[in-house]
Amino acid sequence: MAENKILNKHQNKAFFRKIIFKGLLNLSSFVIFISILLSAAVCSAFINIYADIDKKVSSELNNYGANLIISPKNFENPFINQHDLQAKLDQIPALKHKSEYLFGTANIGVSKAVIMGADFKNLRKLMPYLDLKEGTFIDTDFDENNALIGVDLAKLIGAKLGDIIEISPDSSNIHKVRIKGIVYDGEKEDNLLIISLGLAQEIFNKENQINYATAIINGDFDALSALSAKFSDENISFWPVSKVSKTQGQILEKINLLMALISLSIFLISSICINTSLSQVMLARVKEFALVRVLGASKKDLFSLISTQILIVCFLGAVCGAILGYFLAILLGYLIFSSSVDFRVISLIISVCLSMIFAGFASFYPIKRALKPDLAQLLRE
Numbered sequence: 520m521a522e523n524k525i526l527n528k529h530q531n532k533a534f535f536r537k538i539i540f541k542g543l544l545n546l547s548s549f550v551i552f553i554s555i556l557l558s559a560a561v562c563s564a565f566i567n568i569y570a571d572i573d574k575k576v577s578s579e580l581n582n583y584g585a586n587l588i589i590s591p592k593n594f595e596n597p598f599i600n601q602h603d604l605q606a607k608l609d610q611i612p613a614l615k616h617k618s619e620y621l622f623g624t625a626n627i628g629v630s631k632a633v634i635m636g637a638d639f640k641n642l643r644k645l646m647p648y649l650d651l652k653e654g655t656f657i658d659t660d661f662d663e664n665n666a667l668i669g670v671d672l673a674k675l676i677g678a679k680l681g682d683i684i685e686i687s688p689d690s691s692n693i694h695k696v697r698i699k700g701i702v703y704d705g706e707k708e709d710n711l712l713i714i715s716l717g718l719a720q721e722i723f724n725k726e727n728q729i730n731y732a733t734a735i736i737n738g739d740f741d742a743l744s745a746l747s748a749k750f751s752d753e754n755i756s757f758w759p760v761s762k763v764s765k766t767q768g769q770i771l772e773k774i775n776l777l778m779a780l781i782s783l784s785i786f787l788i789s790s791i792c793i794n795t796s797l798s799q800v801m802l803a804r805v806k807e808f809a810l811v812r813v814l815g816a817s818k819k820d821l822f823s824l825i826s827t828q829i830l831i832v833c834f835l836g837a838v839c840g841a842i843l844g845y846f847l848a849i850l851l852g853y854l855i856f857s858s859s860v861d862f863r864v865i866s867l868i869i870s871v872c873l874s875m876i877f878a879g880f881a882s883f884y885p886i887k888r889a890l891k892p893d894l895a896q897l898l899r900e
Contacts, residue, residue: 590755639656
């Protein structure tokens with residue numbers, strides 16, 4: 520007798536396993552699998568992108584120019600010692616680029632003009648809005664033989680590309696430079712003659728002295744404000760360019776909100792798909808479930824049967840989707856930011872857990888309906 524019970528128990532388990540396997544191989548299960556896969560993929564991709572979004576957006580916004588200005592504290596002595604400034608900048612690991620400037624007036628031919636000494640190498644990074652009308656930019660800091668001239672100043676003195684200009688702060692000191700490029704930006708640079716910083720310091724006898732500097736530093740407005748407060752002293756003032764740094768924070772907030780709304784929408788759509796598909800499955804198989812009950816299965820056994828089917832399909836979909844989501848994040852990273860994103864195991868875990876939670880909520884009502892059929896009525900039909 521005991522052996523028959525054990526045999527029947529094993530037969531019932533084998534029968535239940537066949538039913539589970541049968542339930543996995545249908546169109547509705549495939550729809551549920553795809554729904555979970557897509558939601559987990561989107562969630563995983565967005566988590567990976569979200570973790571890198573600050574760095575990526577900061578890098579993109581840094582292409583729009585300096586977000587920090589460094590100037591003398593006391594304008595009665597409008598100069599900053601380069602060594603003192605560099606000692607401070609060396610303590611800022613988030614520093615990406617910096618450029619130093621020195622201004623002065625000098626005669627260029629028969630006209631008087633404002634001369635700007637600059638770091639040519641970083642000039643375009645700090646002033647991305649500076650466009651070239653003719654010629655080429657100068658990419659070497661120590662090029663003391665060439666210069667850039669603003670379009671308005673070039674018109675004023677009749678300078679052309681390739682012309683030699685004589686710079687003389689006084690009658691006894693003359694320096695010659697060749698016009699390598701004519702530039703414009705609609706601002707003060709249109710009226711400047713731009714030469715190398717070293718040459719400007721030599722012309723105006725200001726060794727290791729600058730008037731001000733600009734920098735690109737990774738960080739939002741609050742981080743730049745804290746940094747400015749830390750490094751400003753009685754001689755040097757640091758202050759963030761609020762238009763750039765505040766815009767960065769606002770853009771990040773909007774992007775994060777948009778990503779959250781898209782993720783929530785995907786999860787809701789997936790939940791609706793799961794709920795609809797499960798309702799159809801439960802309706803189509805309700806007689807099968809009734810027969811299982813008649814054969815001796817309890818509601819608990821039936822619940823285990825249904826939930827096991829759903830768990831297997833959803834878990835496989837969530838795991839595959841989470842892995843797919845990482846590759847989706849890489850693709851989006853290259854399309855949007857032209858760079859990859861870092862892999863994070865936590866993104867896989869979170870996306871699988873969230874997918875399973877939403878799938879559980881979506882499955883609740885269909886399972887509840889399947890556990891409450893009128894067995895006698897169903898078997899008579």
